């Protein structure tokens with residue numbers, strides 16, 4: 001769905017979920033989680049951002065629209081199908097050509113590129129190795145934000161940030177319920193809680 005002429009979409013932080021193309025088996029970061037994660041990333045125009053495990057591309061799209069023409073965002077995913085979906089969503093919903101999609105396992109990704117912020121939406125199977133990779137991507141005070149569903153992923157992310165000397169390390173648990181229409185009114189349907197871990201690289 002291309003929102004021709006509807007520039008308001010690009011002013012919104014937290015594009016409505018239904019604007020994104022979806023694919024079965026590729027989980028999407030939901031709007032409420034994106035909004036808090038974008039805030040924690042402290043995204044602003046001109047930033048260079050890495051989106052690890054870009055999935056549907058919903059975060060890549062949001063980041064692209066905020067960083068503007070002088071910024072750049074790299075969406076990285078091990079799945080070709082996810083990269084394809086991210087590309088489609090970027091073509092439909094990004095206002096600038098400031099995005100790049102890479103198909104790669106983050107653990108094998110090697111590049112000299114430096115980022116001002118790194119968002120981790122997937123690829124958290126080996127947290128220690130992941131932070132080793134991230135270390136090569138960041139500079140002093142780059143923002144790093146991890147979304148985690150599992151408690152141990154959240155715990156290990158906190159451990160990595162603290163032992164590596166990150167500053168301002170923080171964790172937020174977000175529990176969202178969305179209304180579902182019933183015959184009598186609305187029932188609140190709970191989504192899985194998500195941990196958002198953030199900090200400044202040393």
Ligand SMILES: C[S@@+](CC[C@H](N)C(=O)[O-])C[C@H]1O[C@@H](n2cnc3c(N)ncnc32)[C@H](O)[C@@H]1O
Pocket residue numbers: 026027028029052053054055056057058059060076077078079082104105106107121122123124
């Ligand atoms: C929960 S989804 C991410 C959702 C995404 N943030 C969005 O906005 O739709 C996790 C993604 O991480 C990817 N992933 C898992 N392991 C990975 C790895 N080792 N390297 C790169 N991507 C990986 C998966 O293919 C999947 O698309």
